[in-house]
Amino acid sequence: MGKMTAVLVEQDLLQACQVIFGDELTISREFLEYVQLSGVKSAYRKRAKETHPDSLVGQGQVAQLRGAQQFQRVQKAYKNLSFYLDAREKGVRVAVVSPAARANPYQAGRTARTDFNRKRAQARHRQKTAGSAGQGCGYSKERPSHNGTQGNLFSGRLPNRPLLFGHFLYYSGLVSWQSLIKALVWQRSSRPRLGEIGCRFGWLSPEDVFSLLRSPDGRPIGQRAVDRGLLTPRQLNTLLALQKSQQKRLGEYFVQNRIFEKARLQEILRRYYAHNYRQSKRARQAC
Secondary structure, X not given: OHHHHHHOEHHHHHHXXXXXXXXXXXXXXXXXXXXOHHHHHHHHHHHXXXXXXXXXXXXXXXXXXXXXXXXXXXXXXXXHHHHHHHHHHOOOOOEOOOHHHHOOHHHHHHHHHHHHHHHHHHHHHHHHHHHHHHOOOOEOOOOOXXXXXXXXXXXXXXXXXXXXXXXXXXXXOOOOHHHHHHHHHHHHHHOOOHHHHHHHHOOOOHHHHHHHHHOOOOOOHHHHHHHOOOXXXXXXXXXXXXXXXXXXXXXXXXXXXXXXXXXXXXXXHHHHHHHHHXXXXXXXXXX
């Protein structure tokens, strides 16, 4: 699975969607998050029928050659999307590449593979060092990387106000800001999609979700559903609450990546709750 993840770059998948669904559909990364296998299969059957070599019998050799090439593109696009959807169901996400890399698909693939190999090497290094670093303290603090920025830790004092747990970790000097961002992205990507929850409740249909994704305007999909009358504000709030309740806890990211052991995480949580209790009590007394 890891090797295939390296080649599933965003550029390739967006192009595959364009081949299968056609140029009239607005394809975005959000579309990739919500597209379903049933929709891909339906669009694929239509495109395969249109481009199949049998449909070009009797036409010129040039037309037949172009048709055969297009049919091969459709087959390859369907294969890539099918694999992506299977991987997505297992928790694998699209590899994001830079705008410069997107202009060169070959370079994008090389970039993704290089990034994958680098992350795998880093993970192996953490596994080797976490045991010795974690003995006696239950966790391994991040250290600055060779570029001097990736692992930098905050060294000041805790702010005198209640904090979110992620902010508490950062201001306590336990994780870098970069790692906190990665943890937040991981947490968000692991939660169920709003459209999927709406479909399970019967408040949205797959067609509704597909329609919302066809014309993204920068606003959250839930707000667009309300504006179109597909959801009521109360239904949207319910879906958002359910989505938040089903997302993984932030601390799990640091345990999975061997930054903290479970026992150390529990100790940090106790300090976190004590800090917020003291700050809230101080604020009440000041009033």
